[in-house]
Amino acid sequence: MNRPLILAAAAALAAIALLYSTLLRSTAPPPPLKVEDLAPGSGRPAEKGDTVSVHYVGRLQDGKEFDNSRKKGKPLVFILGVGSVIKGWDQGMVGMKPGGRRRLVIPPHLAYGEQGTPGGPIPPNATLIFEVEMLKVEPAKPIR
Known part of the structure; x- marks a missing residue:
């Protein structure tokens, strides 16, 4: 196995997950009064x-x-x-x-x-x- 490649892929997946969760939070409407x-x-x-x-x-x-x-x-x-x-x-x-x-x-x-x-x-x-x-x-x- 290519350890650097696996680490790079894991870092990329973590970045995508962070971006996705940020987008979900920013697009969800705030709760109403x-x-x-x-x-x-x-x-x-x-x-x-x-x-x-x-x-x-x-x-x-x-x-x-x-x-x-x-x-x-x-x-x-x-x-x-x-x-x-x-x-x-x-x-x-x-x-x-x-x-x-x-x-x-x-x-x-x-x-x-x-x-x-x-x-x-x-x-x-x-x-x-x-x-x-x-x-x-x-x-x-x-x-x-």
Whole structure:
């Protein structure tokens, strides 16, 4: 047997396998945001540009709680759809009505991605699970 030839063939096969696995990862679509309504709420649904007030509990997939607005003693208030929160929230809260509750299962690319929260509670590539309660929806103010 020709040892150098066998080693070269093995190296070529390993390179092809690496290239193939890289192509598979790069062409596979990322997992979608999952939205489950737990309670419908009533009133005007939230739209992009509205100021919303929410209570929430955030957990990792293993169930470990990493954030809870009720424990902080106040809801989170933000403008929906302008990038002041993670993309999964901007997308997953559109259409919620005051009093409504939702479970959002947010894949990494719509949360904190490959970096997670350095030094914080969210590891790299973490899928996050939030239970959110919409407290208030204030319509966007028209530009004059």
